[in-house]
Amino acid sequence: MTACIDREMAVQSLADGELDSMNALELEAHLQDCPGCAATLARLRAVRAKLVNAEPRYRAPEALRARIEAMIAPEAEGEPARPVRALPWFGGGAIGALAASMALLFAAPQLTSTALQDQLIAGHIRSLQASHLVDVATSDRHVVKPWFNGRVDFAPPVAELAPQGFPLVGGRLDYLDGRPVAALVYRRRLHSINLFVRPAPALASPVAATTHRDGYSLTRWVAGGLEYWAVSDIDSGDLQAFRTAFRKASGT
């Protein structure tokens, strides 16, 4: 069975998530009573599943990675290991007294979170580069949760989110500010999501927030005395969907 000739491209765009919401609504209604278009969409998804499940992407050989890292290193000599970034909202003297009085409320948590976000992204990248994504690889939350016993001094909630499109991959011990934290790893199609969990710092803002940094999306929230940071290269909409799904499933 084939799709309606004038809807073939639209069906493909829908499968690719490239159809705007108006057209998507219209097409989804049409799919209800057009077996041809519905079969075409099903076939597109079947092909994608076969393709993606086989993990056909190649990984760069280690020797190539080493050569490229060496190529970057000599030309970067003499630089500080971590560049000091200017904090634009911190420079204006004109806001003087107001800034001083607000500093405790806003600037202090922001200051710590800038450095923290660097650490979180570095942790996320490290986990992907070193092939050390997980210490315990399992999609069973009843295995992941007890694994953290004795490794961290708190009990991170672990949720299974496969039905929501975020299958659990496993867990890992990571470090933030020199303290061990729990890192839960989820997958979104070909992307990895690192969810860092630690006891909420004393000054932590209770406000949930999503930010972008260096091409990565970060989202944080605080619940039950724990602070959660999810880091990934998926877009922030997907990451917020992840946050919502996780909070709902774990009751946080």
Add this chain to the structure above:
Amino acid sequence: MGRRAVVSGFRPRLVFSRSAPTPVAPGQAERFRLLVLPHLDAAYSYARYLARDPAAAEDIVQDAFLRAFRAFASCRGNEKAWLLTVVRNCFLDWTRTNRRAPPDIETETVDGEHPETILQRRQDAEAVRATVEALPEPFREALVLRELEELPYKDIAALTGAPIGTVMSRLARARAMLATMLLAREDEGSAA
């Protein structure tokens, strides 16, 4: 046989000029490491599917990273698509330097086997890779960028210099060919 011997015996390497490196602004190297280096696997995978030759893919990617590193100041966000554009240019240079088209399907497949025959024999990722590699250009490239690298249509259009409508029809063709090769095999399997 004679043709294969000539092809495998002649493997020019790309020449890298490291004599006069462009000065890189402080902090740029660290940013490059943080933003571009994570896309190394994507760059290699893309180059590998374009060139269908592991050694060539390594040369292309190494050249691409050198160029990308020196031109990093010109990158305005979307580092992945930007890097893949550089990879693509290096690939085009590679085909020109070699004065030949990349190896065609007949020289790549073992013993003149049809890709579908290979598929029946092997079940793993290699089979799917061989199937993707058997797709003709420009359909293969569109499929790799969309399904493996998950780039949006507009990035694929910008990268390949084709209008979005063309990208969409190439994708549709690529998927139709893939469906024939991947799903037909499954039907046979369930019938047996």
